[in-house]
Amino acid sequence: MSILVTIDLRGQFGPVRDQGARPTCLAFATSDAHAGLRQGWDPLSCEYVFYHAQKRAGQTPTKGAFLNDMLATLETEGQPKEQEWPYLPALPSDLSQYHPPTAVGALYGREAEQPRQDLDLIRGALNQQRPAIVLSTLTRRFFQPPNDGVVMHDDQDRVFPAPRHAIVAVGYGEFGGQKVILIRNSWGPSWGMAGHIWLTEDYLRRHMYGLALLKEACDVPDRTVAA
Template sequence: MSKPTLTHDLRSLFGDVRDQGIRPTCLAFAVSDCHAALRNGWDPLSAEFTFYHAQRRAGLPPTQGALLLRILEAVRDDGQPPETSWPYLPDLPTDLDHWGPPAVQTKYFRNFERGPGSFDEIVSNLLAGSPTVVVLCIGEAFFNPVEEGVIEGFPGEKDVIRHAVVVVGAGNVGNERALLVRNSWGPLWGVNGHAWVTENYISQRLRRIAVLKEEVSVSAHENAA
């Protein structure tokens, strides 16, 4: 296999790859990490806080995966505090009545854009300095990237779940254009928590993309909590 080559790389905006564990919180992690990356210096933001508010907005339990739009609305309207304000919970409390955010002093709010997206649009975002949240339908190959951290789909591979990651780089794998993605499955997945997906893989499995835009003030959102 040809060694991947980078042409654009935004990994310097991010800190260590985080691990969502067994909970269905990939969207909260992807959007939270993009939000933190756009701020000065790396200070992780609370995925737990954003997941909580997204599930409230959608009327969904915390045992179910979030909706992209509701996660984005939570960042824009409810704000997001530093990770230290409400650290991520590896497991939910047995009594879900005890699952709720503490009072926080500092929150950051940011606008967003989302859409069906395309490979070229994602690359354009990278050129503009914007990491991109992508929602993919993934199959078995995604769980075990091969040598050099490349994900190779195979004919007849069945989709298992929808999953969100952050595109942080672009380049080539052999003669094919490819994207470098940051996952939320810890540093042991892929190469230090990152892996390559080719343009062909993306074109078959991409469902939605989102980018975070300008920072907004709390006064602009009457529903902020």
């Protein structure tokens, strides 16, 4: 059985990146959705947007970020290209040493909205070639997706209350008469199908708890000195 694909935006992205053991999935999802809207694939700094989102929230960088703070940071602080502050596999042992470089070059901002959690809105955004940021609880099947790359809802599938996770919706179609959404993860290319899987809409409807859609690019002030 094959998937009847309606929209597939994977061509707007480069290889899937790997967040490692850090709680930075939302920074990766936001950064990749942002970069996927720009002309050509040029990764943006997850580290920069994560740092400023945590600073805005008054949170330690050892914890995950909140969607409100991440989107506000993207609009007001923006983010530079990945090479300006590359992702750190681990935080420094002395957190006083964790801060952006003195200069990071151009900063790119993006407006966003948090609409109701509606699968029609996800498909509508994808029809406009716009990826969507999705927040979801995780299940055992998500951690170990089947060989066909389609994760379906199963009442026996164990749900993990924590951690919660951020992914990027990058396509949709049908599989065996069920509507499915293609998602891009941040666990590296060895997970799923080169870092992607299909989730049935029944699965996603039960586990999605947040949605963000990025809108127009916006200007942010130059910041040449780390705050």
